[in-house]
Amino acid sequence: MCGRYALTATPKEISEFFDLADLDDFPARYNIAPTQPILVVMSSERREPGSNLPERRAFLARWGFIPGWVKDPKEFPLLINARSETAIGKASFRAAMRHRRILIPATGFYEWRRPPKETGVKPQAYWVRPKKGGVIAFAGLMETWSSADGSEVDTAAIMTTGANATIRHIHERMPVVIAPEDFERWLDCKTREPREVADLMRPVQEDFFEALPVSDLVNKVSNMGPDLQKPVAVSPPEEEPPKKAKPDSSQMSLF
Template sequence: MCGRFALTAHSKAVIEFLGALGEDDFPERYNIAPTQPIIVVMSSERREPGSNLPERRAFLARWGFLPGWVKDPKDFPLLINARSETAAEKASFRAAMRHRRVLIPASGFYEWRRPPKESGVKPQAYWVRPKKGGVVAFAGLMETWSSADGSEIDTAAIMTTKANAAIRHIHDRMPVVIQPEDFERWLDCKTQEPRHVEDLILPVQEDFFEALPVSDLVNKVSNMGPEIQKPVAVAELQDGPAQEVSKGKKPDPSQMSLF
């Protein structure tokens, strides 16, 4: 699962990394939470001058996917993640997996190791970032949801896969990372069907990320400064399977929201 992430690189560097047009001036964000606007990138119909490749368009979407058939968002679970193993068949994501695959830029993500309740040990937050630094692109899905009054809102979810060995001691899921050389194939929804991109939605290599324990400042969405990524010392936890966070969790009412 990915329930919080950050995008702290300069906006120009992010757009250059993704090769996209559109949103090109956005602030550093250290604690991005569900229902907030996030940057997504998808292929457009236009062509780059002198190229046969379509342009990539960057725009804002609500982090919290809404299928087109949803009548009232208040009566629908908050879908911030899509399981890569089932997205192509699941009713909520099937159409987006075929027609609206996107990239979601990030500097890293936060995850919590949650010991059994009976242990009395508090959950420990981790800041998970690329060992080499820079920006990564998470695989994502998007859908434009239309309300009864005709208004529209773009919505998105981050795709997840089984955690690799480096992350498994913290949690059993992690975001899917799309490498730059695979951007075009992932975004090409015209010729690349879901079965053609199955090889892109596997866990990233073991040494790609590093996980740093951080304080519980990240738990509160109103904490938005770099101090939430400061490493802290933690007591050794006994090895054991990470617990999956319950699904359908309601968003913090203090969060900035697009609804």
Template sequence: MTSTPEYVGDALGVLLLDGFPARYNIAPTQPILVVISGDRQQPGSNLPDRRAFLVRWGFTPSWVKDPKEFPLLINARAETAIGKASFRAAMRHRRILIPASGFYEWHRPSKESGEKSQAYWIRPRRGGVIAFAGLMETWSSADGSEVDTGAILTTAANAAMRPIHDRMPVVIQPEDFARWLDCKTQEPREVADLMAPVQEDFFEAIPVSDQVNKVANMGPDLQTPVAIEPVKKPSKKSDPDDGQLSFF
């Protein structure tokens, strides 16, 4: 998230009272900004009925007794979130938008290919802020303390993203913000069509260094493009001519 609070607020139709610094490497368990439908519109404001706050990136269902014994759910598969026990209640009551400037993804080829793993900085081709579809849940401990948690919904990658990874975040378009956030009149099945891969030309993928893999690295140089080394294929040894034909 590298945009200013003013820009993010305008893009998502929400008033952000507090500023925040640019963040170039947000990791699971860290705070992320989310937007939800509010209780009522603020007097004298022409903004939609929405509010923003921070949640922990890593979803914890309310019925979990000990989060330390529960896997960290940073993503939720859009294809199964409606019916899965972990996300069913959140899909019905707590759908959110998660603003971002882009995301990182790794292409991890098979060992047989001879390729190295490569990190990509994936951002909207036209710039600006995007809104991932997300879910949130407030987990309460036995002592009464509460933690707001969230996860990003993912879907099958479109053709442009598939060479890098087979999954991608669900992107909600501005014209669909209100419908996605409306958990009072829009049941999960009625917003299922929004959880589809974004159009092919929406993102551009920029190869970057493997420094993004370290949480301690947080500077803007993480998004500096790098050249991709060509794949070095093993040299083929010529077989002796045994007088027989070969198909290859």
């Protein structure tokens, strides 16, 4: 987690939420998948006239983090998530945690409840959205990877943490959500070290999200319409023992 998400807010709503300059128009995206370009927000060293807050800038990055020391991305696992519990000390993310913390605008994410294979029951997709609606901010990390020929690509990963009670029956992980009042602290990589923002990398409050079962249309990246988020009726899941936490290498897999 997180392997798919959506950003369906208008550019104006996003600009206001993140205190950005006006964004160019772009379409709603209902099924954002790894390796696609995603919108990210970062602090800039420039400051708005008369403002005490750092100017924030928005730009596109590839969803799939590539550490600067990687020689050939084709031989490196796809890092779409960074585990918040280990990112500070992990070789792949250590530099980004110190110097390139970002926010990733979203309006919700998808998760799959995967019963044991022996049951023969198909995975059930859920659309997880804030109960109050609107835009949210995932914590993220960014790295600009440079190839041998001098070309560069901005890359990003979404930070995850242990799921809260609302999500735990679906999956054991969830994205880290940064509240607006904490944007400045999270994005301030100039004066705040990773240990000073570690308290922000926690599960969001229990009543923040609601999880709605949806059809398997979201399984295909080519499906991109609002019907992906239409709720469907499903049988209530049977209680299962809590899943064991995956090893750190799980952040190198798609889900």
